[in-house]
Amino acid sequence: MRKLINKPEDFVEEVIEGIMMAYGDRLRLHNGDSRIVLRNPPARPGKVAIVTGGGSGHLPVFLGYVGRGMLDGCAVGNVFASPSSQKMFEMIKAVDSGAGVLCLYGNYGGDNLNFDMACEMAEFEDIKTKTVRVRDDVASSPPEMAEKRRGVAGMVYAFKVAGAAAEEGLNLDQVAAVAQKALDNIRTMGVALSPCVVPQVGKPTFSIKENEIEIGMGIHGEPGIEVREMMTADAVASLIFDKIAAELELNEGSEVSVMVNGLGATPLEELLIVYRAVAKLLAARGVKVFMPHVGEFATSMEMAGLSVTIFKLDEELKRYLRAPASTPFYTSENK
Amino acid sequence: MKASMLRTAAAAIRDIMVANKDYLTALDQQNGDGDLGITMVQGYSALAQMLEQETEQDLGKLFMKCATRFNDAAPSTLGTITSFVLMGMAKALKGKTEASLEDMTAAYEAGLALMMEKAHSKPGEKTILDSLEPAARALRANLDKGAAQALTAAAKAATEGSEATRTMKSVHGRAAYYGEKSLGLLDGGSVAGRLIFEALTHIAG
Numbered sequence: 246m247r248k249l250i251n252k253p254e255d256f257v258e259e260v261i262e263g264i265m266m267a268y269g270d271r272l273r274l275h276n277g278d279s280r281i282v283l284r285n286p287p288a289r290p291g292k293v294a295i296v297t298g299g300g301s302g303h304l305p306v307f308l309g310y311v312g313r314g315m316l317d318g319c320a321v322g323n324v325f326a327s328p329s330s331q332k333m334f335e336m337i338k339a340v341d342s343g344a345g346v347l348c349l350y351g352n353y354g355g356d357n358l359n360f361d362m363a364c365e366m367a368e369f370e371d372i373k374t375k376t377v378r379v380r381d382d383v384a385s386s387p388p389e390m391a392e393k394r395r396g397v398a399g400m401v402y403a404f405k406v407a408g409a410a411a412e413e414g415l416n417l418d419q420v421a422a423v424a425q426k427a428l429d430n431i432r433t434m435g436v437a438l439s440p441c442v443v444p445q446v447g448k449p450t451f452s453i454k455e456n457e458i459e460i461g462m463g464i465h466g467e468p469g470i471e472v473r474e475m476m477t478a479d480a481v482a483s484l485i486f487d488k489i490a491a492e493l494e495l496n497e498g499s500e501v502s503v504m505v506n507g508l509g510a511t512p513l514e515e516l517l518i519v520y521r522a523v524a525k526l527l528a529a530r531g532v533k534v535f536m537p538h539v540g541e542f543a544t545s546m547e548m549a550g551l552s553v554t555i556f557k558l559d560e561e562l563k564r565y566l567r568a569p570a571s572t573p574f575y576t577s578e579n580k
Numbered sequence: 581m582k583a584s585m586l587r588t589a590a591a592a593i594r595d596i597m598v599a600n601k602d603y604l605t606a607l608d609q610q611n612g613d614g615d616l617g618i619t620m621v622q623g624y625s626a627l628a629q630m631l632e633q634e635t636e637q638d639l640g641k642l643f644m645k646c647a648t649r650f651n652d653a654a655p656s657t658l659g660t661i662t663s664f665v666l667m668g669m670a671k672a673l674k675g676k677t678e679a680s681l682e683d684m685t686a687a688y689e690a691g692l693a694l695m696m697e698k699a700h701s702k703p704g705e706k707t708i709l710d711s712l713e714p715a716a717r718a719l720r721a722n723l724d725k726g727a728a729q730a731l732t733a734a735a736k737a738a739t740e741g742s743e744a745t746r747t748m749k750s751v752h753g754r755a756a757y758y759g760e761k762s763l764g765l766l767d768g769g770s771v772a773g774r775l776i777f778e779a780l781t782h783i784a785g
Contacts, residue, residue, distance in 0.1 A: 330651060358660050361698050362651060365667045369644050369674070 246447045248547075253444040257301045257323055264308070268573035271312060280321045280328055281336045282308045288317055293411040293420045294340035295347045297404065298333055299356055300325040302443070303464060305574035306543040307350075310401065312572025315408035316349075324443050325465050327355030333363035337372060345373035345417035349407055349424055351396025352378040375421040379403055381433040381554065383488055384461025384470050397464050398506040398543040399431040399554045402566070405577070409568035427562055432489040435552030436481055437462035437469070439510065441545045460484065464508070464545040478515065482522030485553045490530075493557045497531035502566060504538040504554040510547045513540065523553055536566055536580040581679045583642050587631040590646075592779040594624040600775055607768035611755040616768045619654045623662060626653030640674030643667070643687075657753060658708065658769055661699050665712075668694030681727050685719045692716055699752075703741075706748040706755070706762060711773030714741035731784045735777040742770035 250256055261279040265272065275281035288294065297307045298320030308319040317340040320328035337346045346367070348360050357378065364374040379396030386393040407424035415423065437459040440449035450466040453459050458476055461469030476484070495501065505520040507513070520539050527534055535558060543552070558566065570577045597604070597620040605617035630649050636642045647666035651659060668691030673679055679687070692712060696702055703713045718737035722730035745767035750756050755767075 329655075331648065358698070362660065362663060362667070365664070365671075365694070366644070366648065369640070369667070369671060 246442050246444075248442065248444060250444055253447065256444040257321065260301065260304075261321065264573070271573055272308075275318075275335060275339045278332070278335070280332045281318065281339065282311055282321060283318045283336070283339060284311050284313070284316070287340070288342070288412075290342040291344055292342065293344045293347060293415065293417050294318070294337075294342065295349055295404070295407055295411055295420070296320070296333075296336055296340060297348070297350045297400075298322065298328045298336070298360065299351055299353070300327060300465075302441075302546050303544055305541070306398075306400065309574030310404045310408075310572055312570070312575070314412055314568060314570025314577065315404045315572055315575065324445065327353065327359050330359040330362035330366070333360055334366040337363060337367045337374060338370065341367075341372045345375065347407060347411070347417060347420050347424065348374055348376045349400070349403055350378060351400055352380045352394060353396070373417055375417050377403070377407075377421050377424045377428065379428060381428065381431045382435070382461075382463065383432050383492060384434050385463060385467070388492060395463055395467070397433050397435065397554075398504055398552045399428070399433040399556070401504065401538070401542045401575075402431055402502065402554065402556045403427050405570060405575075406562060406565040408570060409565035412568065413565075423561075423565065427556070427565075430493065430557040430562070431554060432492050433504075433552050433554040434461060434485045434488050435464070435469075435506075435508065435550060436460055436485070437466075437508065437548055437550035438475075439547075439549040440466060441509065441548040443546075459550075462550065464543060464548075466545070466548070478518045479522045482519050482553070483526060486523055486526045486555075489553070489555050493555060495527070495530055495532050495555075495557070499530075499532045500535050500558045500563065501527065501532055502536050502538065502556040502558060503527070503534055504542060504552075504556070506538075506543055506552045506554065507541045508548040508550045508552070509541070509544040510549040511551050516540065516551055519551060519553065535563060538580060542575075581639070581681075581684050582677065583634075583637050583639060586639075586642060586646075587628070587634075588783050589780060590624060590628040590631050592783045593776055594621070594628040596775045596779040597621050597624050597772070600771075604768050604772060607766060607771060610765050610768075611750065611762055612753065612768065615656055616658065616772065619656045619659050620772050623650045623654035623659050626650065637677045638674070639676045639679055640670045640672075643670035643673055646670075658772070661695055661708065664695040664698045665691035668692070681719075681730060682723055685716070685723060685730075688719065689716050701752060704748060705752060706745045706750045706767045706770070707752055708767075708769035708773040710745050710748070710767065711738040711742040711770040711777075714738060715773070715777050728781075728784045731777065731781045735774070735781045738774040738777040742766065742774040745770045
């Protein structure tokens with residue numbers, strides 16, 4: 246393992262320390278707890294709060310989207326491990342200003358159970374909560390088992406759109422409905438070229454041969470659909486596009502936003518070459534692209550590879566996607 | 581039922597789990613990961629210890645504290661599932677400092693309902709529910725006979741329910757990989773459920 250770290254066991258602590266030193270003017274830790282990152286200054290009272298949480302190792306997911314126009318709080322777990330329900334509950338309590346709290350997070354076993362438990366604790370203290378789980382990864386289960394799918398990069402769009410709806414003053418049920426509507430129109434699939442290394446494990450979580458590509462791999466190295474011989478950028482784009490297009494009706498006149506997301510070790514140049522191919526496939530169908538997102542949004546440490554997300558829009562979703570948002574890791578200004 | 585009785589109950593459940601730790605572990609090793617005995621001892625020891633010093637009289641708040649403490653001490657799947665039962669009971673008992681047998685039965689039913697919802701499980705799937713759920717029905721059917729008799733009936737139903745897991749196939753957790761091979765095996769979780777009611781019978785009698 247070659248990583249620019251100090252002691253592996255200090256990894257998460259030191260990442261948060263770095264984030265607070267760099268962006269402490271826009272983020273704060275709840276009672277100094279490095280596992281609960283909150284928006285600073287807090288949102289206006291009466292706004293529905295939106296929180297997320299999950300394991301570390303995916304920056305900017307999850308805490309990178311805490312900020313104006315997006316999230317109010319994030320519970321931080323160890324690398325690839327859920328935060329505890331107690332931390333989630335403390336966060337929910339800290340961000341609620343009476344309008345209730347939307348828990349918006351990826352569909353993973355540990356996160357589900359802990360958030361469910363945190364919501365029970367919140368309900369006991371008369372805090373209203375709603376849960377919407379992100380399940381955008383088409384490679385993680387077939388369509389008939391879509392409720393089992395994992396949440397990956399598409400969650401960034403959900404944070405953006407739900408965040409804008411909450412800023413606009415919608416109530417908890419309405420914000421949850423907007424998030425769900427967005428997610429019903431979001432699909433993602435990824436490919437991996439090399440593995441990642443969890444600092445405290447010290448060796449790669451899996452291996453991919455020099456001339457191979459793993460199709461549909463998850464952001465923790467969950468096995469994908471198949472291993473293929475290495476392919477060109479155009480062939481990868483077309484493979485992913487076909488899989489997603491089979492589930493979203495993309496017709497002449499449809500409008501979408503496209504996210505090409507690097508997993509950590511893939512250059513922006515390569516992301517743009519793949520974006521170009523996806524944009525051409527969409528243009529050939531007469532589909533218009535609105536606010537493309539090309540860059541690193543949901544990573545898996547030093548994993549090489551990328552994911553493509555397609556988000557089918559209508560006028561309402563477009564308006565929420567366009568609305569201003571600014572966090573230390575995301576801005577709507579440059580999209 | 582008052583707060584002080586919960587302390588006696590938790591201590592009795594802890595003692596029976598300690599006495600059966602190796603048995604539970606052996607059962608779990610047949611088709612699980614073998615941590616069942618440890619989880620139950622850790623969870624109920626933490627509860628008993630907490631309740632020795634706890635002064636909270638509101639049964640709802642007390643059960644909520646138990647749920648949180650249990651999850652902290654035993655964050656495995658069965659530990660989390662147990663916490664959900666306690667949370668469901670907490671919600672039903674909120675604001676009460678004294679609860680009748682009927683209140684406790686209703687709270688217990690609410691706890692089981694919450695657990696089934698969160699764990700996406702139902703009776704007949706070779707889990708702890710296969711002893712806990714028959715016990716709930718027995719309590720409900722024997723409400724008019726008083727706590728001692730109702731708990732004896734619940735313990736009997738839990739024992740029969742646990743035995744019946746031998747005829748069931750596992751569908752949850754690691755045990756699910758064993759599928760058909762799990763037929764004939766007694767489910768460790770259901771035994772843990774039976775032991776809870778056995779302990780409660782001793783203190784009620």
